[in-house]
Amino acid sequence: MKYQQELKDSIRKALPGLDVVIAWSAGYDPLHATPHFIRREEDIDRLEIGPFSVHNLATYLPGLRGKKVGIVVKGCDSRSVIELLQENLINREDVTIFGFPCTGVVDQTKIRKALGHTGKVDFCQIASQTVVIGAGGEEHKLRLSKVLADKCFSCQYPNALISDHFVGEKISPSAQTEGGDDLEAFENMPLPERFAFWQKEMDRCIRCYACRNACPMCVCRDHCLAESRDPHWLSQEDSVRDKWMFQLIHAYHLAGRCTECGECQRACPMDIPLLLLKKKMNKEIKELFQYEAGVDPEATPPLLSFKMEEENIKEREW
Amino acid sequence: MPVLKGKELRIVGFLCNWCSYGGADTAGVGRFNQPTDLRIIRVPCSGRIDPLFIMKTLMNGADGVLVSGCHPRDCHYAEGNFYARRRLEVLHRFLPILGFEPGRFEYTWVSASEGQRWQQVVTRFTEQIHKLGPAPKIAGPEASATLRQMEAVL
């Protein structure tokens, strides 16, 4: 990543005033990055940004409330930060935001599917539009566009929307504005098939709550309805009904808040297409209220406000 | 009590206490005949109705859910139905993604004086649900066992 050094310098300058800076560093193999907590100057050297910087680090912010935190954000991550600011879940003066122009991150599931079971990964090189992966003594060449995350194709916010330090040149958003082809295809399915689809998908859920834990907007943490008896929305049973209901709770609690970072789906070890539900919710909210979450820290979320006369709601016609 | 087979479907209503529950009472006092499928849950205000209650009701196998509150501007709590309108509209548009027909859930406004309107709303909604037939059911263990477990912890 060409702005990496610039970013390191920028963090180095700011670090004395901060308790921690959250960024990424190399993970357990060349295909994975891992969140990196920079507390001392020497930690800075290990920082790495690039197509493997998949994690939305904003998820850590509410938990670090009260501390002086620096955070490195992709454009999409910055929307989560904005949303957290808007909901007063973090304090602006406590957060120092480092932005950079993001050219897209990979989708590990796509790589896994393309490569099959490879064993240990030895190296990975990304040159222009090609990814070369060495694993099990073989070299695999993949087109970058085949393994990029879906959300990146229609990315409208590649540069951080909010930042204190921005490194590099801002790039322009993707020409493709609609990223919901999977949603559109799904909505063309007959209703009974959709119902069957979700039953099948939810049956695979192992109730690990990785989706929730990865979600930057799931701020209830220890007080999630999923594990509460008062209120007692869900039993602890391994039933499709309860698992599906949990996803509905998650989707509804994100209505008007979800920035579609896709962490829920990325984190899901069972590859359940959870983002579909959120995309649908966002689509309706956008149509009804011309509202998009995580763009304006001063905005009021649509479900926490109202108009006496709603232009787009024709409920009296029923 | 089980649903009367071949006769009724399971329809649940969430009604605000001040307008629509009163409207349903007015319909009763006026002896306005209605289909018997609907079971009413009384809540203070349509603003109290968390859309998740409706999802939960559908997940639990209800064939239809009807919500009714005070007409906009007439809310006993001034603003409850304004919030409700947004939330319920979002839900109404969201449900089809799950595979539920949009008509399984409706929301409307009935005031305490509108006994006749209530009769029409109930009749119309019940007909609509009967036209759709029983809702798809989620495969899985029977409720009774689960519910007993849930009740046992209380």
Add this chain to the structure above:
Amino acid sequence: MSVSLTYAYYPGCSSTGTSIEYDMSSRAICAALDITLTDVPNWSCCGSTPAHTVDHTLSSALSARNLCQVASMGLTAAVTPCPSCLSNLKTAQHRMKNDSFREKVSKLLDKPADITVETKSVLQILVEDYGIEKIKAKVKKPLTGLTVAAYYGCIMNRPAEIMNFDDREHPMAMDNIMTALGATVVPFPLKVECCGASFGIPRKDVVMRLSGKLLDTAKEMGAMALVTACPLCQMNLDMRQEQINSANGSKHHMPIFYFTQLMGLAFGLTEKELGIDKLCVNPRTVIDALGMEGNSKEKSQ
């Protein structure tokens, strides 16, 4: 920019006989205003009085058949000069909003009843679709000096929820047209009263009394002539005027025009085109007083 108006034209039975001059003059003025009237092919009776007093379904089926014919022309609006026909067509449409009634009607027809066609009277399209201002612009020979009373009859605007045209008690459509033509319109309090209608056959005395009162009042208000929009009203007032005179001892000599005839005169059409000669009470003195006859003859030659 004006879009030319096109309608399916349903003349109704009277227009082939007693009110042929209404038909002639309606067609003539519409032609003069560039309004295209296309005759409904193979039209039949609308289901008027004899039918609807006996059986509503049969009566509506007759109207529905004609509406089907209109639909098959590919037109969306039908127009008729006769308020009685219009009333039947509209009543049938109103009844057919009820699904079970419509099914009953459809069974009697070759194809399912149409419920999309809009029905209007000639008077209605002139004021609502064409517009008074544009009519005014077409006037070549203003009817200056003519004092008329506009008489609408009882069913042109009523029942209001079915006819949906003008004010049910105090319509002004014809008044406004006459004013636009340059005539003086007297306030006529009986403009929506009954003329006695088809009681002319079983109870002539009723028509003598009711139509007599209309003539008396029109005269009292200072009208030189009455202007009507209904074949039956016109017939009672015009053809039976002498009977009324002898029954009531009155001496009326009041021409009873169709409003379309007066429009035609003002547009400079010939008396022949407008069937002026078909009127029973001779309008000669009234028309001559306008001093326009010579001109219009000249023009037609």
Add this chain to the structure above:
Amino acid sequence: MKIGVFVCHCGSNIEGTVDTAAVAAAAREFPGVAFATDTMYTCSEPGQEEIVNAIKEHQLDGVVVASCTPRMHEQTFRRTVERAGLNRYLFEMANIREHVSWIGKDREANTNKATDLVRMAASKLLHNRPLLSKQFDINKRVLIIGGGVAGIQAALDCAEGGLEVVLVEKTTTIGGKMAKLDKTFPTVDCSCCILGPRMVDVAQHPNITLYAYSEIEEVSGYVGNFDVKVKKKATYVDWDKCTGCGICMTKCPSKKATDYFNEGIGKTTAINIPFPQAIPKKAKIDADFCMKLQKGKCGICAKVCPSGCIDFTQQDEFVTEKVGAIVAATGFDLFDWTVYGEYGGGRYPDVITSLQYERMLSASGPTGGHIKRPSDGKEPKNVVFIQCVGSRDKSVGRPYCTGFCCMYTAKQAILTKDHLPESQTYVFYMDIRATGKNYDEFTRRAMEEYNAKYIRGRVSMIYPKGDSLLVRGADTLMGTQVEVDADLVVLAVGAEAAAGAAGLAEKLRISYDSYGFYMEGHPKLKPVETNTAGVYLAGSCQGPKDIPSSVAQGSAAASKVLGLFSKDKLASDPQVSVVDIKRCIGCGKCMKTCPFGAIKEIDFRGMKKAEVIETVCQGCGICTSTCPQGAAQLQHFTDNQILSEVNALCQF
């Protein structure tokens, strides 16, 4: 929990279409139910005793009554269980009358449905918790909206009872419709002579603050503690200085102003005092007609005013009053009769309304008490009255009976004969509704002693004929058509809700029916209460009323207010929201949505948390459905209580 279930027969009201014994038998199988029975009249004394005894005998700690709507008897039964030592909230009701037995006759389906409703109630009850009220201070002042006879009565009764009263009147004088009447039925005594002294009492009472020419801008707060913002509209006259001398009126050159008080019969001056007995007797400038305000020229009134009170720059002013109770007494307005094309739709000057006729009959009216036709000023000989104009007529959207028109029409027929002994009156009526004390005798007198000709039938048409009007109608008793030559036609125009009634209802958060009349708490048992605590009704705002009924309601509302204020503190409803501080993450969404500002942010060990102010919370539950963690829970309607109802009903 040990629950007792009592299934009420309500005589045959429920038992007629519900097998109550079967419902009770089924209930015995429900979780937690220890006792179930059917009973004849649960609300009767023996019925209540049965509950008390069963609680003691079976050590019940929760009760379900399946009977009528909770809106009817919830309070009754809560007191019953309290008598037996239970907390009043360990009680639930299943509405098997209004929602079951009265709306269908299928006994099997009804019994099944009633059983379901009992199951729901029992399931919810398992989650009920004892709730206790808090006491809070109240502001013993009352706001009365509307200075008609009902509002005046309520104001005087409250003031006499020692309360501070704020009376707000929309027009420049109190008196309302009654002040416009010449005489009242059935005594034919002078309206102004009865009302005048009471109006003076209002003006002079030390406990009453009168805001005339003012309107309610905003109402916030709750029973015991309302904040009311009053808009004092600009009169362009400093009322502190105006003595009501009326010199300005004699000199004002703009003499064509609409005379609202006289219902448009005649004109008045741009600056005017509506009538000699006006309270307060202060002048106001009608800006629409004032030459100074319209064109900047004139100002004569300012020159002649001996106390120098004219102020052309005056603006609307706002004052805030703190009160503990509100009485709405906003009265009625007349139906706009011009929709009746058959009566000329307003085209004939000699067709007038009954209220215009009152002004004509009044000695202080614009004609000095002489009956004159508006068209030519001549005395009429034949006067025709038409009743039910905008009453009992579905076609104009007014299917209800106004109730007092029959009586005032009889009165006007009598007065017509008194004023013009040579006259003949005709009354077209549908039915005569004379149900008050001495009322029927009165209409009889109109017919028998004053020779008013009553014709039972509607008028189909009025049209001018020569100098007079021809009124044509049906005489349904004779089966004929009748035509009457009338010199003057008086329409008994019906009452409708006052203009702006709906807007005020929204501010007061009370309900109104489809005609705009305010809804009483219960049609029989709570005639002057509303469903909003601390807001009461008096007079025609609740439905058309004659003077005695309006006065009675004024007094009734006053007694309700005095009763409310007889305690120094009020008990708050414990059905309020409570925040579980452990679950709260301090996101503040509840505070954003609370319509009452009843949730405040607190600091708890350095963390932000939400806290409900119990006495401000009104119990709507918006916060509960807003809070994602389920930390805010509306007591008695908690998530678990509603979920248990859902689970009881929908078992997959």
